[in-house]
Amino acid sequence: MTSVTSDILIVGGGLSGASAALKAGEKGKDVLLVRRAYGATALGSGCLDVAGDILGVPGKPWEDSPDIRKNVSEIAGRLPGHPYAVVGEDAWSRVKTAGEWILGHLKVSGYEMAGSWESISNFPTVMGSIKSAAFASLTSSPCDLSRMKGARVLMVGISGLSDFNANFASKYLSERLARSPWAWGSCTGIDIVLRGHAQGPLLSQAAAAAMDNPETAGDVIGEVARRAKGKGLTHVFFPPVMGISRGADNMVRMSGEVGVPCAEFLPLSPSVPGMRFQSALDALLLKTGVRIIQGSAEGFSHNGRKITGVSIALPTGGEICEAKAYVLAGGRFIAGGLRSQGRAAMEPLFGLPVTSSDGPMRAGVHVDASMSPCDRDGAQIFENLFCAGSIIGGYDPVGDMCGGGTALLTAVIAAEEASRVSQ
Amino acid sequence: MDEIYDVAVIGGGVNGTGIARDCALRGLTTILIEKKDLAAGASGASSGMIHGGLRYMINDLGTTKRSCLDSGYIQSICPHLLFRIPFVMLIPKRKKIYMELAETYLEAYDWFAPLKRGKPHIRLSADDVRRIEPGIAENIHGGVMFDEWGIDGPRLCVLNALSARDHGAAILTHTAVTGIIVDRSRHEVRGVTISNAESGGEEEIRARVVVNAGGPWLPHVARMAGLNVKIRPGKGIHLVLDRRISSVGFLSGAIDGRSIFIIPHENTSLVGTTDDDYYGDPDALSATEDEVEYLLEGMGRVFPSLAQARIVTTTIGIRPTLYQWGKYEDDLYREHRIYDHGVEDGLSGLITIAGGKLASYRLMSEETTDLVCKKLGLERPCRTHSEPLPGSEEPVDSRALAASYGIHPYAAARLVYRHGCRAVSILRLCKENTSWASFVCPCEPVTEAEVRWCIRNEWARTLDDLRRRTKLGAGPCQGMACAWKAAAILADELGLSPGETMRDMGSFLELGRAERAPILRGGQMAQEELLRSIYPPR
Numbered sequence: 001m002t003s004v005t006s007d008i009l010i011v012g013g014g015l016s017g018a019s020a021a022l023k024a025g026e027k028g029k030d031v032l033l034v035r036r037a038y039g040a041t042a043l044g045s046g047c048l049d050v051a052g053d054i055l056g057v058p059g060k061p062w063e064d065s066p067d068i069r070k071n072v073s074e075i076a077g078r079l080p081g082h083p084y085a086v087v088g089e090d091a092w093s094r095v096k097t098a099g100e101w102i103l104g105h106l107k108v109s110g111y112e113m114a115g116s117w118e119s120i121s122n123f124p125t126v127m128g129s130i131k132s133a134a135f136a137s138l139t140s141s142p143c144d145l146s147r148m149k150g151a152r153v154l155m156v157g158i159s160g161l162s163d164f165n166a167n168f169a170s171k172y173l174s175e176r177l178a179r180s181p182w183a184w185g186s187c188t189g190i191d192i193v194l195r196g197h198a199q200g201p202l203l204s205q206a207a208a209a210a211m212d213n214p215e216t217a218g219d220v221i222g223e224v225a226r227r228a229k230g231k232g233l234t235h236v237f238f239p240p241v242m243g244i245s246r247g248a249d250n251m252v253r254m255s256g257e258v259g260v261p262c263a264e265f266l267p268l269s270p271s272v273p274g275m276r277f278q279s280a281l282d283a284l285l286l287k288t289g290v291r292i293i294q295g296s297a298e299g300f301s302h303n304g305r306k307i308t309g310v311s312i313a314l315p316t317g318g319e320i321c322e323a324k325a326y327v328l329a330g331g332r333f334i335a336g337g338l339r340s341q342g343r344a345a346m347e348p349l350f351g352l353p354v355t356s357s358d359g360p361m362r363a364g365v366h367v368d369a370s371m372s373p374c375d376r377d378g379a380q381i382f383e384n385l386f387c388a389g390s391i392i393g394g395y396d397p398v399g400d401m402c403g404g405g406t407a408l409l410t411a412v413i414a415a416e417e418a419s420r421v422s423q
Numbered sequence: 424m425d426e427i428y429d430v431a432v433i434g435g436g437v438n439g440t441g442i443a444r445d446c447a448l449r450g451l452t453t454i455l456i457e458k459k460d461l462a463a464g465a466s467g468a469s470s471g472m473i474h475g476g477l478r479y480m481i482n483d484l485g486t487t488k489r490s491c492l493d494s495g496y497i498q499s500i501c502p503h504l505l506f507r508i509p510f511v512m513l514i515p516k517r518k519k520i521y522m523e524l525a526e527t528y529l530e531a532y533d534w535f536a537p538l539k540r541g542k543p544h545i546r547l548s549a550d551d552v553r554r555i556e557p558g559i560a561e562n563i564h565g566g567v568m569f570d571e572w573g574i575d576g577p578r579l580c581v582l583n584a585l586s587a588r589d590h591g592a593a594i595l596t597h598t599a600v601t602g603i604i605v606d607r608s609r610h611e612v613r614g615v616t617i618s619n620a621e622s623g624g625e626e627e628i629r630a631r632v633v634v635n636a637g638g639p640w641l642p643h644v645a646r647m648a649g650l651n652v653k654i655r656p657g658k659g660i661h662l663v664l665d666r667r668i669s670s671v672g673f674l675s676g677a678i679d680g681r682s683i684f685i686i687p688h689e690n691t692s693l694v695g696t697t698d699d700d701y702y703g704d705p706d707a708l709s710a711t712e713d714e715v716e717y718l719l720e721g722m723g724r725v726f727p728s729l730a731q732a733r734i735v736t737t738t739i740g741i742r743p744t745l746y747q748w749g750k751y752e753d754d755l756y757r758e759h760r761i762y763d764h765g766v767e768d769g770l771s772g773l774i775t776i777a778g779g780k781l782a783s784y785r786l787m788s789e790e791t792t793d794l795v796c797k798k799l800g801l802e803r804p805c806r807t808h809s810e811p812l813p814g815s816e817e818p819v820d821s822r823a824l825a826a827s828y829g830i831h832p833y834a835a836a837r838l839v840y841r842h843g844c845r846a847v848s849i850l851r852l853c854k855e856n857t858s859w860a861s862f863v864c865p866c867e868p869v870t871e872a873e874v875r876w877c878i879r880n881e882w883a884r885t886l887d888d889l890r891r892r893t894k895l896g897a898g899p900c901q902g903m904a905c906a907w908k909a910a911a912i913l914a915d916e917l918g919l920s921p922g923e924t925m926r927d928m929g930s931f932l933e934l935g936r937a938e939r940a941p942i943l944r945g946g947q948m949a950q951e952e953l954l955r956s957i958y959p960p961r
Contacts, residue, residue, distance in 0.1 A: 043953065058960075127907040128921065129958075162861040162871070168911035172921030201861030268957045269903075333948040340948040342730070343712070360943055361955065398956045 001311070001318045006032035007422045008415075009310055009321045011297045011349065012329035012337065014041035016389025016407040018281040019102055020327045021290045023415035029422060032321055033285065034293040034312050038278065039335030040390065040397070045125075045266045046273035047133035047140070048103075048113065048408075050095055051075055051084070052120070052401025061130050062180045066120040066146065068092070068134060075402060081358060081394025083406050086369055091409065092117075098408040103135065109287060111280035112248065114141035122146045122182075125266040126164045126239060128172035132401060136266075137273060139242055139251045143235045143263035145182050151234045153187040156224055158194050160202040164239040164265065166191060185234075192223050207241040208272040217243065217250045225257040233260055240267035247276055293319065297330075297349055305383045310349075324422035327414045328352075328365075328373075329388040337391040338363060347391070352381065355393045364393025371414040384421050386414035428452045428593075430795050431615055431630035433600050433644055435459075436466035437576065438776055439636035440583035441788030441807070446795060447590035448810060449803035454628060455592060456617055458599040460888045461584055462577035464638045464705070466781065467891055468740025470661065470695055471688050473497050473505065473782045474571040475539055477532055478682060486758060486783075487535060493786045494539035494572060496808040501582060501815045503843040508573045508686050510672040511552060511566040513559065513725050522546075525567045532569060544569045556669050558728040571672075573688050576781060577891040578841055581881050582812040589813060596882045601625055603633060603648040605770065612648060612764075612772035632795050635775040639705040639741040645775055650768055652775050653746035656702075658739065660710040661695035662718055662942065665733040665899040668692050669726070677721030685722050685729070689840070690867065691898070694718050694729070698752040701741055710737040712941045733946035735899050736938045745778040759787045761794060772798070814843025824850060830860060834868035841873075841893065849876045863912070864905035866898030874909055878916040886910060886931035901935050903954050932958050 010021045013035030021033045051071035056064035065071055072092040076085040084091040096117040103113055115121055115135030122132050122145040130145060153174075157166025166189035174187040194207060195216055211217050228236060242250045242264055255262045267273050285292060295314040302308055309322040328349065330337030338345050338354060345354045345363040352373045356363035365373045371386045388411040390397050397403030432443045435457025443455040457463075476483070476490040498505050512529070514522045529544035536543060545568040552559055552566045584594050595617070602616040604627065614629040635652075637644040645652040672686035685694045697714045715737070723729045744752075745760055759779030765771035774794055779787045789805045796803055825835035828850040838846040852872040853860040859872040877883040877892045886902075889895050889909055896902035896909070906928050914924040932954075943951060 040952075040956070044956070127911075128925070160858045160861075162858065162863070162908065165908070165911045168914060168921055171914075172925060175920060175922050199857055201858055268907075269953060333952045336949070338948075340944045340946075343944050345948070360948070361952075398952075398959055 001320055003320045003322060004032065005322045006030045006291070007323060008032070008325050008327065008418045009034065009323035010327045010329060011310070012039070012331060012335070012389065012391075013282070013292070014039045014278070014329065014331055014335065014389065014407075015281065015404065016411040017327070017329035018285055019098070019408055019411035020329055020388045020415040020418075021285060022102070022105065022288060023412050024327075024419050025288050025290055027415070027419040029419050032291045032293065032323065034295055034297050034310075034321070036296045036336070039331040040403070041281070042274050042278035043269045043271070043334065044274045044277070045131065045271060046137050046277040047123070047131070047266065048099065048115070048135040048404035049132065049401050050099070050117065050134040050405030052132055054078065054400055060180070061122055061132060062146070062182050064120070064132070068116075068118055068120060075400060079358070079395060079400070081355070081362070081366070082400070083367075083392055083395060083410050084402070086367065086394070087409065087413065088369060094412075095405040095409045098412040099135070099405070101412070102408060105284055106280055109280060109284045111276070112138045114138055120146070123263075123266045124169070124173055124237065126169065126268060128169040128176070130176075131266050134405070137276065138248050139240075139264045139273065140266060141263065142255065142261035143237060145177070148184065148235060149182055150185045152185045152232055154228055154231070154233050154236045155187065155189040156236065156238050157189060157191045158202065158207055158239060158241070159191050160197060160199070161204065161207055161239055161241070162201050163204045163268075169265070190227055192220060192227070195219050204239070204241050204267070204272055207239070208244045208247070211241060211243040211250055212246045214246075217246065217253070221250065221254045221257050224254060228258050228260075235260060236262040238262060238264050240264040240271060240273050244272060244276070247272070295319065300350055302382065305381070307350075307382050307385055325384040325386070325418035327386050327388055327418050328391055329411065329414070330391050332364065332390040350382070350385065358394060361396045361399060362394055365391055366394070367392050370417045371410050372417065384418070386417050388414040426452070426629070428454045428628065428630040429799055430454075430632045430634060431456065431628055432634045432636055433615065434636035434638055434640070435461040435580065435584065435594075435596060436464050436636065436638050437462070437580050437583070437781055437784040438638070438779070438787055438791075440580045440587065441784045442634055442636055442776070442791050443587040443592050443594070444583045445788045445792035445805060445807045447587040447592040448806050449792065449796065451795070451799070453587060453592035454630065455584065455587065455594050456598055456600050456615065456628070457596045460596050460885070460891060461882065462580040462891055464640070465740040465742060466576045466580050466638070468659070468661070468738040469576050469781045470686070470693065471573055471576050472508065472571055472686070473574050475532070475535055475541070476780070476782070477569070480528070480532060483758070489786060490780070490782045491535035491538040493783055496785055497574070498540060498572065500808065500810065501579070501812040501843070503815060503819075503840060504578055504582070505572045505574050506689070507570055508672050508688075509568060509570045510674065510684075510686075511547065511555065511568050512674045513552065513566045514564045516562045516564045519564050522565055522567070529567050529569050539572065542570050555671055556673070558669070558726060559673070560725050560727055563725070573686065575689060575841070581892060582814060585813040585881070586810075594882060597884055600644065600647070603644070603773070604629075605648055610769050610771060612770060631772065632798050633773050634791060634795065635773065638743045641743055641775055641777055648764070648770060648773055650764060650770065650773075652762060652777065654743045654777055655700065655746045656705070657698050657742040657744050657752050658701035658708070659696040659698055659742060660714050660718075661693045661738045662715065662734045663736045663738060663897070664692040664694070665735045665946070666691060668728070668732050673725060675722050675725040677717060683718060683721045685726060689894075690837075694722050698742070700752060705741050708739040708741070709937055710739050710941045715941045731945070733899070734942040734944070735901060735947060735950070736897070736935065737942055739938070743777055759783065761791055763794060765798070814845045817844045819844040819846060821846070828853065830870070831868060834862070834870065837868060838870075838873060849873050852876060863908045864893075864895040864898070864900070866900045867894040869893045869895045869905070871912060874912050875916055878913060884913070884917065885927050886913070887934065889913075896931070896935070899950060901939065901950065901954060902932060903950070903957055906931060906958070936960075
């Protein structure tokens with residue numbers, strides 16, 4: 001086994017891991033990041049949620065509290081194990097600081113998101129459900145349901161695209177919104193044909209890849225503009241296949257030619273927008289010189305309460321990484337950061353105790369305010385290990401609608417603490 | 424309705440549909456009324472085996488012989504729907520003598536093999552067993568191999584119902600029987616009342632004979648006529664794995680000595696089953712963690728790698744076993760009984776069928792229909808043992824179909840498994856609209872064409888109905904990729920509002936969560952996390 005050293009080793013390459021790596025790099029640390037496979041970030045919808053209304057009535061998002069700051073307090077008040085509570089008083093402003101920092105970096109790197117730290121936006125998904133978020137990529141952000149009262153909407157589907165049914169989604173959404181303060185003026189669904197893909201079933205990835213071709217995109221955008229002309233439309237929705245690398249560009253182009261805000265539906269999983277977000281994070285990491293290892297962290301060595309190394313399995317053999325501090329950002333069950341053995345959840349790399357006192361969907365490692373894992377009595381287990389993201393327990397990223405905000409908050413804290421310890 | 428039917432059958436399980444078929448084939452005007460969906464009760468939660476009744480041989484030989492005979496008949500009327508399941512009865516090292524006992528037992532069982540096109544048993548050494556299945560535990564002395572037939576229970580019910588309809592029967596699903604019409608002065612049953620979904624009121628269905636094939640609900644139905652028919656409801660669960668982990672079935676002993684099994688079944692493996700007296704509501708069934716642990720522990724003794732296997736869901740059903748006081752569940756007869764209420768209770772025109780097994784449905788249906796005909800003063804011969812079920816009229820080559828319609832051979836094979844030669848008609852739908860060849864459910868490659876076919880021709884009205892007919896949403900994804908797409912197709916075919924179908928989708932997902940609650944462990948947790956992100960519970 002070969003050996004490699006660094007100041008800090010980050011395990012996990014999703015939003016939490018990548019953010020922690022970037023922050024530590026900014027503090028002048030020599031950072032190594034090991035990642036195994038795509039997890040929740042790549043499989044997600046590419047949005048950033050900070051805090052939803054956990055007291056909200058299901059099915060009536062217009063009645064939910066849109067005040068993110070208030071929602072953060074509510075979450076911290078009701079879920080004492082939630083990172084928003086664990087960090088103390090100023091969770092919201094710390095999330096905002098971390099968020100502005102990462103979005104700034106992403107924007108410079110070519111991936112732009114729009115939204116607000118104060119107020120929640122709402123977006124429709126391909127199946128017609130409504131998802132709330134603080135920030136969404138520019139391909140989705142132009143059409144916020146909470147600001148579309150009286151809208152005259154066009155929903156564009158693509159013939160043969162089985163992941164989206166324009167007719168169904170348009171009827172379902174307008175029916176749902178009809179008796180709400182977000183009710184639309186009108187909604188129609190049309191289908192267009194993607195050149196060269198008229199026959200047979202079309203998968204989302206294939207459609208998005210086709211849209212990366214400027215001629216094909218031009219055809220599609222032209223067709224949409226033609227069909228939208230003279231109808232007095234205010235908004236146009238498109239399936240989340242605007243392109244793999246040219247998604248945002250195509251969306252801007254479409255809005256320009258059609259003359260009204262155009263947006264992609266939020267996807268389900270797996271999705272093109274999720275991949276775009278992950279790719280943007282990956283590009284950012286490469287730019288900053290963080291060393292990336294594609295492998296699986298399997299075991300560790302320690303000297304008392306100090307971790308001395310982590311062994312990484314690679315297709316070509318193995319590697320030991322010796323670092324001064326470690327950040328575990330391995331995700332939850334999807335990515336394998338937690339595993340379920342029989343009915344008990346466990347953390348397979350460091351064998352950290354896993355709490356699931358708030359139910360199986362809030363299972364994870366218990367941490368203190370510095371994001372360091374601790375035992376049931378609150379005593380720190382290792383002096384140079386920190387956690388970030390959904391490996392931490394006490395919260396449900398989906399159910400509490402706070403996955404993105406929590407990931408960023410905990411990643412920045414973990415990176416700062418790891419940097420401090422690795423002096 | 425002004426018509427007076429010859430026979431009204433209450434219940435759309437395997438017996439109800441089997442009886443409706445037999446009656447219709449014999450030229451009786453028939454109506455079947457099912458409160459939920461075909462096979463929504465016990466018939467949709469069975470072990471899915473047309474088996475010869477191996478374990479009843481000692482104290483219930485009649486059941487074994489009749490089961491084997493009828494297994495042969497069922498094979499000939501729907502050959503595409505049956506698949507052979509090789510079984511190994513494992514003999515532990517510390518009980519070597521059992522090898523001889525088991526072999527002798529199976530030698531006796533061999534006598535019945537020709538009836539069901541079975542193969543003679545084979546004696547296996549420990550090495551033989553390990554060559555067949557390397558995952559078997561160390562402490563095995565050897566085994567004895569025999570075979571049974573597996574079948575898809577809900578498909579069997581649907582095919583029987585299709586046959587009944589093809590011969591003039593009326594089939595009503597999602598329609599509850601609200602009462603039995605009794606003429607007290609003449610002590611006779613004149614028909615049933617049903618709730619009419621559209622008008623919201625009640626409607627009378629007149630029939631000369633009423634058959635109560637309500638399964639776990641048969642006491643409830645009998646009470647509508649003022650009768651008390653007792654059953655001993657036995658709850659049973661199965662674990663459904665994400666894939667086949669073995670192509671051979673194995674028997675093991677659970678902690679209480681009961682025989683449990685793991686079997687390859689279509690494209691999955693099933694672990695089962697339990698048998699517990701059940702006093703609760705048959706409409707509100709759920710598996711418990713205790714039952715799950717019981718099965719995993721018992722099967723894990725001989726199949727240790729089961730602990731790493733991923734369970735994707737549970738099936739739960741109630742056996743309407745004949746009533747007997749003072750016996751353990753396992754010792755109860757699996758016999759069936761036909762109650763002629765005219766003779767037994769002085770109330771003519773009503774028959775109740777209780778007990779039995781999936782494997783003996785055709786026989787039970789024949790006996791019941793014989794009695795119906797007798798009451799109507801008719802003598803008509805039974806043809807259900809020789810008349811092919813719909814889809815079995817001619818053989819069909821799934822590979823040839825795959826090639827000529829350009830679909831994946833596996834998808835074609837599954838389509839032919841479910842529909843036999845009618846798969847051709849389904850594939851022809853793709854010529855109408857090429858996008859209908861897309862897979863709605865990727866786990867079980869169900870095409871949009873098949874979904875539309877089942878809605879148009881097989882009484883599918885909800886996602887759960889579609890799951891029973893095609894296994895859409897029954898595999899590892901548990902509806903993740905397919906639930907909402909199928910909902911959109913239902914809305915299109917049935918002219919329902921999107922809101923209605925999305926509400927159905929909500930119940931379907933909720934049902935899935937309840938079925939999975941006791942098996943949230945291991946590899947399934949990642950899927951659960953993914954499912955929640957797509958369909959948040961709120």
